[in-house]
Amino acid sequence: MSDFDLIDDPQPGQNAPEFTVSELSGAIKRTLEGEFGRVRVRGEIGRVMRAKSGHLYFDLKDARAVINCTTWKGQVSGLGVMPEEGLEVVAEGKLSAYAPASRYNINVDRISVAGIGALMAMLEKRKAALTAEGLFEASRKQPLPFLPEVIGVVTSPSGAVIRDILHRLRDRCPRKVLIWPVAVQGQNCAPEVANAIRGFNALGPGGPLPRPDLLIVARGGGSLEDLWGFNEEIVVRAAAESDIPLISAVGHETDTTLIDYAADWRAPTPTAAAERAVPVRLDLLAALDSLGSRMLTGLTGGVRARAQRVRDLSRALPRSEDLLSTPRQRLDHATARLPAALRSATQTKRGALTQAAAVLRPRLLAGRIEAERKDLRAASARLGAALPRAVAAQAERLRTRVARLRGEILTQGRARDQQRLEALSARLSRAGTAQVRTWRRTLDGLDRVRATVGYEATLKRGYAVVRDQDSIVTTAAAAATHPSLEVQFADGRVTVIPNASAEGARPRKGRSKSAPDDQGSLF
Incomplete structure (x- = not known):
């Protein structure tokens, strides 16, 4: 072989298997999940991050190591306790590995607090944060109504708490009670209690359910874990935002939860909450009776004092006999003079009537009527002739004024002269109308006088006029x-024949309107 052997050539005696990176990562992932499966790990929560997708990422650590933890969006609602930095917990989930980053992590689906000390530390931390926001300020608290008409109770419908509250309300002062059933411990406690408080506040007046005047959130005693739902932030904020005054009655006297600080009044027990909600009806009736008695006593004393004052003042007044003696004497003198005065007045009026009747002879009246009639006809004739002349004269004057005003309009301001022309025209029209109205009223008055003094009016009073063909008989x-x-x-x-029977009388055709059946001869 050459001196330049390839480095990846197999060496004699080597038989180890060869893996790719993905194969090795997958084998590690399967080994972890198969060997450990579901685990429970105790530790302190470190960094906490919630992604925009809704997934939750946090660290679980102790003094020497750190494990990454992941909770998917669909698992967050079932955690039981939301992770907070520095809280010691026991996390349960499935161990897995994340191959792209060569990290292992725990997919946590349940968290519980590790011991009472951790719960108390978490409670103090949450209390400090909510206090800093001002949710527990005394200025936010509302006064409780003295006598509420409707009371809303947020509690479990099957426990002894609701029976104690109803029994105490019935003994003291029966009121209408609306019960909103909720879970008072467990995972569903906090959201159901918060929804109940907000639901009562959402009720409007005039709806199918009346809006409560007072709310009571009640639960019996229990451990810190049992009462933990009333320490949740969602419940505290709902109690602080309530527009309806709220009484917190969670646990017994030694139990304290965060809703007690946010409520408008804290009751040591549910029974004490019912006692604080309403006064004693018998005490109210006794107070009303006492006030009624005091009012009656005050009114009686006031009337008695005023009556004595009236009697004291009446002693300074003169007697009624002294006040009425002089008017009574004047009345007696006037009564004595009255008959003679009446007789004298009657004599005077009778003489004046006789004197006036002496000049009221029929012939004189007929002459005066005829003279008035002539004057009326003359005035009517003059009026008929004078009215057109007056109207024509006024029209001529109007035309002259109009022509002159038009000339003035050309030399002076058109708008101002037009207004003057309209005003003068209106005044002239009103003056002519008023003059004609005056003449008409005068003419109507003369006509009414003529009708009044004429003999036809006398005939209507039962008189008759007897004529021959040409003269009056x-x-x-x-x-x-x-x-x-x-x-x-x-x-x-009617035409009558003297000394004739009733059958001889006959109505004159065309002149008589109607004649009674028993009308006959007048002679």
Whole structure:
């Protein structure tokens, strides 16, 4: 052989198998998974990273070694405890290898806290972080309602806690209670309690379920692990964000969870929460009775004091007899003078009436009526002739003013003169309308006077006018000399024959509107 032998030529005596890198990595992966399978490892959590895809990557370490851990997105909800840096835990999962990076890791699907000390350290760390955010500030806490109408209870429906709360509410002051059933321990505890608090707050007024005025989150006593769901951040934030006042009643007097700091009031026991939620009904009734008695006593004393004050003031007033004696004497004097005054007034009015009746003779009235009628006709004739002339004169004046105003408009401002023209036209129109209205009212008044003083109005009061063919008959002797007479009533005229029977009387055609059946001779 030459001095330049290939280095990959097999040497005598060598029989070791030859692997590719992928074959060796796969063999190591199969050996790890087959030899160890599912493992439980205790250690302290180091670096924690959550990828955008939702997968979770973290380290599990002790004093001398570090193991990479992976939790896929679908496994995160079942971990039980979310990994936090510095927390000592027991991780369970399947050991595997990642060939591209020559690393082995644990696919963790369950985490539990390693001991009470680790839980307490985790609790103190979470409490400090939430306190720094201000979730436990006293200024955020709301006052509890004095007497809530509806109380919402978040607890397990099958435990003794809900029975104790209902029994205490029934004894003190019965109220409406809405129960939101939740798991009070385990993995489902924290999300269900948070959803219940937010669900009660989402209820609106006027809906199928009434919105509670007060919330109670309650659970019986237990170990730190049992109560851990009420230490979860999601529950604490839901309690701090609640618009409805919330009472925390988790565990017994010595048990403390983070929801106690975020709640508006912490009750040592569920029974104490029910006692704090409502007052004692009998105490309220007794207080109302006491207040009613005090009010009645105060009113009675006030009325008595005012009555005494009125009596004291009345002693300084004069007697009613003294106040009424002078008016009573004036009334007696006026009563004594009243009959004579009435008789004197009656005599005076009767004399004035007689004097006025003396001048009211029919012939005089007829003459005055005829004169008024002539004056009315003359005024009507003058009005008919004067009105067109007045209108024509006003129209001529209007045209003259319009022409003059148009000339002024050409020399002065058109807009200002146009406004003046419109104002003058409106004033002229209103003046003419008012003048015509005045004349019309005068004419209507004269016509009403004519109708009032005319003899037709007298006929309507039961009188009649007796005529022969050309003149008015005023006496019975004159009526006897005429063969026939015409009698005018308010509703028509009839012709009668003196000294004739009732059958001889007949209505005058075309003049009588209606005649009574028993109308006959007037003589």
